[in-house]
Amino acid sequence: MLLQAGITTNLFSQTDSIAVTAAIGNHPRILLLEHEEENIRNTIAADPVWQRMHEAILSECDKIVAEPPVERIKIGRRLLDKSREALRRLFFLSYGYRMTQQKKYLDRAEKEMLAIAAFSDWNPSHFLDVAEMTMAVSIGYDWLYQELPAGSKAVIKAAIIEKGLSPSLDPKNNSWLRAEHNWNQVCNAGMTYGAMAVYEDAPALCRSIINRAIKTIVKPMQEYAPDGAYPEGYGYWGYGTSFNVLFLHAVKKCFGSDFGLSNSPGFLRTASFLENMTGPTGKPFNFSDAGEGGSGLQPAMFWFAAALHDPSVLWVERGRLLENNFSAFMNDRLLPGIMLWNNGIKINSITAPKELIWVGRGRTPVALMRTSWTDTSAIFVGMKGGSASVNHAHMDIGSFVMDAQGVRWAMDFGAQDYESLESKGLQIFGRTQDAQRWTVFRYINQVHNTLTVNDRQQLVKGYAPITGHSSDPSFLNATADLSEIYKGTLVKALRGVAIVGKKYVVVRDEMETAAAPVTIRWTMLTPAEAKITNDHTITLTQKGRTLLLDVTASGKVVMKTWSTTPPHGYDAPNPGTVLVGFELTVPAHTKAFTAVRLIPGKSAGQMVVPSLNKWPAGK
Structure with missing residues (x-):
């Protein structure tokens, strides 16, 4: 050899x-x-x-x-x-x-x-x-x-x-x-x-x-x-x-250089x-x-x-x-x-970082924000854009996670063991819309903290950039344009995530429908116990702590919870979790919005969440 x-x-x-003459x-x-x-x-x-x-x-x-x-x-x-x-x-x-x-x-x-x-x-x-x-x-x-x-x-x-x-x-x-x-x-x-x-x-x-x-x-x-x-x-x-x-x-x-x-x-x-x-x-x-x-x-x-x-x-x-x-x-x-x-x-x-928000552009853009680096009870939110066509990606465009009070409220399942799927004959690394990958329960948008329109899967070829952000400590935020992900059912889909006054999180979505009415499903995966408390709130509890999910919208929402029991024998079980959220029906050629406040502890009182074009940006 x-x-x-x-x-x-x-x-x-x-x-x-x-070079041939290089010394080693x-x-x-x-x-x-x-x-x-x-x-x-x-x-x-x-x-x-x-x-x-x-x-x-x-x-x-x-x-x-x-x-x-x-x-x-x-x-x-x-x-x-x-x-x-x-x-x-x-x-x-x-x-x-x-x-x-x-x-x-x-x-x-x-x-x-x-x-x-x-x-x-x-x-x-x-x-x-x-x-x-x-x-x-x-x-x-x-x-x-x-x-x-x-x-x-x-x-x-x-x-x-x-x-x-x-x-x-x-x-x-x-x-x-x-x-x-x-x-x-x-x-x-x-x-x-x-x-x-x-x-x-x-x-x-x-x-x-x-x-x-x-x-x-x-x-x-x-x-x-x-x-x-x-x-x-x-x-x-x-x-x-x-x-x-x-x-x-x-x-x-070995060679004295990493060649740039x-x-x-x-x-x-x-x-x-x-x-x-x-x-x-x-x-x-x-x-x-x-x-x-x-x-x-x-x-x-x-x-x-x-x-x-x-x-x-x-x-x-x-x-x-x-x-x-x-x-x-x-x-x-x-x-x-x-x-x-x-x-x-x-x-x-080693000292703590100074910045409370970090935003990265690229193939999978992310915005990551928090109220403190040293307080273990601080609020933390991460949101992502990008595309499901990236290697190892899920249909999770627009998804977010949230920590507060020392626990994770909005979570992500993450990966399923590859051999558990491949041993059943699944080809799980395809990146096209019809790939077998998208038959796996944990990989689809319906179980991520994002939107589902007419129960359809997100478009693999679409891309969602992060379009703006602000480091204003009273309204840390980032916005993303998800329109390509829902092309054909929505003309426009914008999402913004913010930490307001270091007290609670806001997730605001602004949509414009195409030529047919749609049902928009808003979901959040959580390990907490969930109880629908009225026609616009869900109360979450875990480890003696409480989070209030409070919704305002341009139309009537139907509050819901969904089981995380998967449909296929090859899917991993998901004990101790539940999907919470709501559905909203929007007529054709109509602009609509939803604004969800995720409030740790007691209610933060009423607040009108401003439209995304009024959110602070550029700081």
Whole structure:
């Protein structure tokens, strides 16, 4: 397989970033160079939080030592859970050995790598599996290179080339090179780590793979423009962006430059996107295929803080690090990265951000606003626009989430486990209007906090921009134009979300119907108990707290609740949730509006919600 190096020298006609004459250092050369452990030791000595993190990682290494190596057991079409566990184990164990020189970590990492090298393949038909497995073995091989026996190094090196790098040259395996989403970031990062690890043994092959990555990772990095909003949402930010950071840091460490990639428009600004996506409950705005839990650390955020020279982007991470229990973080396969990227920052020196609203344009525009960064009872609202045609998107255009009084009131189901659907024969990643994806209950607009017109699904090809916003603290707000999403039934559909006087939330919709009358359904998904209290209010209660949903409209509304029991056997159950809202019938060629106030605690009294064109904007 080493002969393949010769056929890759002319893969690209453009000027390569890594020249034939490029120098490459000795092992270790990936992420953490020789003697850089001392920087980590200084950080550990200077802050008890980093001391605890270091000790927690070593404690987890001790647990891994006792575990048998991973086996090649697929779940459906994926080997990905095994690749991820391999990456976790080898990143942890390699860190443990480099920081302590305890031979038990070296021996256990060697055992893991030899077991993985003996797999028949790393499942190239689902190339994320190959990418993460290659990264796993490459970190172990590089970081432990000087101590590994020659025979083991030969076996591991051959596996990296034959089961990692070479399959990426086959067009049937590398469509991710043209992808604009996380696959590109993860696969290019994995292949680059493999190429760096064995560079001296197959220089032409490895150089061309790294050059290929530098050229093609531009495509997903362009998706952060102009403001840093990540189109695939919170969960896949943690995947795609973290691997993008792993790529950038490794390339710069190895070659002294990231070739301008980190200066891609919007990329560094994405740290503010992620920070603002978490509400005071600790839960994220989990639109698209994202989980509702948000308790995990994001090690890559420390890389961003250092790059930006702005510790305030770490406010959410600070809160998590000041928790007493670090065990919840130990399943994060990238956790050792936090010790490489924290730049020696003292946790108690991190201060809260100053801005209470953040708006990001792009393929999935979002507006995120709150009344405070330090009050856990603060009001938080996140609203999104965009398109259901984006990778991993749902029909949730116009949807929002809301926290107040320390609980989440307006929620999002987020993702359903892919294998639970694919095992039933569903093709769940189509992006057309007739895709099977839109038969999945959790993915359609009827169960999101948005509008449904005549019980129809939102139009996949439509796009909703955020059209305005204001940072006026008495009326924090953002507006979006959803008209393309409902084209054919509505001539116009505008939505505005605001926090009024730091006391309650307003959601105002303004519609104009087309040539036929329509029934507009307004829904909000909630974990609270709901009671319709009169013809324009619903009272929600949870954990001893109350939220009043109060409606005014241009016509008569019918208050309703809907079950979240799904219609299909393949749908995930949704216990403890209910949809609340109302329906409004609007004649043809008619302008209409609805204004919903979401009032925590006692009633805030009457208020006429102004039309959207009178909302403050531009501040």
